[in-house]
Amino acid sequence: MSNEQELLSAASLASRLSDIRRELHRYPELSNEEFETTARIRRWLEAADIRIADYPLRTGIVAEIGGQNGGPIIALRADIDALPIQEETELPFASAIPGVMHACGHDFHTASILGAAYLLKAREAELTGTVRLLFQPAEEKAAGARRVVESGALEGVRAVFGLHNKPDLPIGTIGIKGGPLMAAADGFVVEVEGKGSHAAVPSAGNDPIVTAAHIVTALQSIVSRNVNALDSAVISVTKLHSGTAWNIIPEKAVLDGTVRTFDEEVRRLVLRRFDQVVQGVAAAFDTKASVRWIEGPPPVSNDEALAALAWKEAEELGLLPIVPVPSPAGEDFAVYQQHVPGLFVFLGTEGPHEWHHPAFDLDERALPIAADFFAGIAVRALAGLAAQDAAVVGSGEGAVLG
Numbered sequence: 001m002s003n004e005q006e007l008l009s010a011a012s013l014a015s016r017l018s019d020i021r022r023e024l025h026r027y028p029e030l031s032n033e034e035f036e037t038t039a040r041i042r043r044w045l046e047a048a049d050i051r052i053a054d055y056p057l058r059t060g061i062v063a064e065i066g067g068q069n070g071g072p073i074i075a076l077r078a079d080i081d082a083l084p085i086q087e088e089t090e091l092p093f094a095s096a097i098p099g100v101m102h103a104c105g106h107d108f109h110t111a112s113i114l115g116a117a118y119l120l121k122a123r124e125a126e127l128t129g130t131v132r133l134l135f136q137p138a139e140e141k142a143a144g145a146r147r148v149v150e151s152g153a154l155e156g157v158r159a160v161f162g163l164h165n166k167p168d169l170p171i172g173t174i175g176i177k178g179g180p181l182m183a184a185a186d187g188f189v190v191e192v193e194g195k196g197s198h199a200a201v202p203s204a205g206n207d208p209i210v211t212a213a214h215i216v217t218a219l220q221s222i223v224s225r226n227v228n229a230l231d232s233a234v235i236s237v238t239k240l241h242s243g244t245a246w247n248i249i250p251e252k253a254v255l256d257g258t259v260r261t262f263d264e265e266v267r268r269l270v271l272r273r274f275d276q277v278v279q280g281v282a283a284a285f286d287t288k289a290s291v292r293w294i295e296g297p298p299p300v301s302n303d304e305a306l307a308a309l310a311w312k313e314a315e316e317l318g319l320l321p322i323v324p325v326p327s328p329a330g331e332d333f334a335v336y337q338q339h340v341p342g343l344f345v346f347l348g349t350e351g352p353h354e355w356h357h358p359a360f361d362l363d364e365r366a367l368p369i370a371a372d373f374f375a376g377i378a379v380r381a382l383a384g385l386a387a388q389d390a391a392v393v394g395s396g397e398g399a400v401l402g
Contacts, residue, residue, distance in 0.1 A: 010368065017115045017367040020044065022093040022108035028082030028100045031138035034059040037080050038376050039294070043136050044114055049119055053132070055151040060144065061136035062153045064130055065120045071129030072385035075154070076374055077162040078113035078335065079106045080141035089356040105165040107369065108349065112133060112163065115371025120378060128386035131378045132157060142185070142297045145335035157283075159306055159381050160342040162333045163370060167351025171365050173372065175324030175346030176396050178304035182344070183234075183260040184267050186331025187294030190278055194287045195382065199247045208253035209242050211285040215255065216240070222273045225370040232366040233261040234328055248392050260328045262299050297332040302340035309384065310343055313377045315381065319369065348372075 029037050038059050043061050045052060053062040060080060067073070085096050087101040095101045102108075113133060120131050132155050134153060138144030148154065166175060192212050197205030215345035229231045235257065242253035259274065261267040275291050282289035314321040324346050333344050347370050 003274060008055065010322050013118065013371065014365075014368045016118075018364045020114060021107045021111035021364060021367060024110055025091075025102045026093045026096050028095050028097055028102045028107070029142070030084060030100055031081040031141040032059060034080050034137045036134070037342060038137075040112065042078070045117065045133075048118055050117055050121055050133075053153070053283070055148075055153045057137070057147065057151050057153075058222060059114075060148065061135045062148075062151075063117065063133040063135075065117060066127030066382075067130030068123055071127075072158045072382060072389065073130040073156045074378055074381045075132040075133040075134050075157045075160040075384070076113050076116060076378060077160060077336065078109040079136050079144065080098045080110050080112045081138055081144070083356060085356065085358050087118070089361050091361065100362075101358065103357060104140070104355045105351075105360070105362055106139065108165050108362055108370075109163060111367055112347075112370035114375060115367060116374035116378065119371055119375035123375075124378065127159075127382055128381065129382040131382070132340065133376070134160075139332055142330065142332045144380050144401075145209055145297070145332040148326075149335060150338060154336060154339055157340050158385055159303070160336045160340055161306070161310075161374065161377055161381070162342070162344045163347050163374070164331065164344065165186070165349040165351070165362050165366070166346035167349050167360070167362060169322075169348030169355060170365055171350050172369065173320045173322055174310075175319045175348075176307050176310050176343075177323050177326070178302050178307035180262040180299055180301050181324070181326050182300035182331045183262050183326070183328045183335070184292060184334075186225070186259045186267070186271065186272070186294035187296060188255075188256055188257055189294070190289060190293040191292075192253045192289045193280060194251060194253070194286055196247075196251040197249045199249050202249055205249050206286050207249050208224055208251065208287055209249070211282055211287045211289070212240060212242065212253035212255055213280055214285065215281045215289070216296050219274065219279050222277060226273050227266060231266050232262060233266055233400070234258075235270070238342065243285035262326060262329070264298065267299070278304060297330050298334045298338065300331050300334045301337060302343050302346050303337075306341055306381070308342035310345060310377055311378060313380050317372055317376060319373065327376075
């Protein structure tokens with residue numbers, strides 16, 4: 001049996017992907033610092049004779065399979081960065097880097113797409129186009145997808161697919177949903193400027209803390225009184241900083257937090273009303289306020305045709321496709337969807353804790369399931385696009401995957 005055949009046997013592939021995931025887990029790297037992670041992925045790709053594509057990325061790597069005879073291009077994406085969290089799992093392969101941990105399962109995502117790459121490489125001669133593999137940095141900073149797009153790695157891509165592990169879903173399930181799946185995740189910093197005074201003589205100043213407290217309360221009316229009841233939005237103030245002593249009214253108060261929305265129109269409405277409410281409350285208390293927005297990724301909104309395609313693939317593989325509840329978490333996979341049709345799915349991993357928990361873990365039995373699914377959906381999507389392209393040759397019309 002050849003090394004390639006050994007690798008692709010079910011038991012060998014599962015073992016190999018587990019080894020890869022555990023090595024990545026043991027040596028996590030933060031966003032924009034994924035140098036050794038990138039080097040490891042490159043070694044694993046080169047060992048499988050998968051060609052590396054030349055795109056100007058400081059961290060992260062792009063590779064390709066197929067395309068010898070032309071045809072359409074589709075992309076599979078995995079994120080590779082970790083989080084600034086001290087691990088508390090006590091796993092034998094727990095993070096060896098103090099204060100850094102794969103607490104969101106990006107090690108699982110990377111190993112899964114590598115597994116799909118191994119399977120696709122074995123079928124390379126059958127592919128009716130090119131599968132481009134995007135191992136993306138800096139998802140946790142919501143910056144990596146834009147960097148990949150700016151590098152040119154999305155040029156020519158007709159459809160893009162990605163995944164996130166879902167610890168509250170059982171092994172063997174896959175969450176597939178057309179339309180909104182994950183939220184836009186914008187951050188804000190509000191600075192309120194008042195006039196300081198002695199705490200015993202508040203009338204001598206303009207208290208920014210009182211203004212800030214009213215802003216916190218007033219902001220909640222945006223969702224309850226401006227957003228349609230059939231839509232959804234979240235405004236959370238997560239920090240409030242002010243003052244230096246118990247007997248001094250300070251000059252300034254600072255509020256930080258986040259806004260989550262699933263629809264671009266709702267997003268624009270909430271951000272506009274947010275500014276109006278802040279300025280109105282500040283003026284009512286004779287203080288001044290400024291709002292600084294930290295733009296996050298837009299909503300993840302899945303292409304309906306790709307969702308239908310994935311549902312068929314899941315059923316043929318014996319997986320249980322389900323329609324998941326949308327998540328208010330953000331994902332910069334949405335940036336790719338601004339340029340090409342895309343599908344982001346949730347894969348059941350039966351973990352003990354949610355994402356970003358210091359004891360986060362997942363069931364590695366899901367690794368070969370993910371690899372099989374993404375290899376299959378890549379083959380299916382390429383075949384569909386190639387067939388449609390052939391059907392419209394000479395018609396002057398563009399093909400749309402259906």
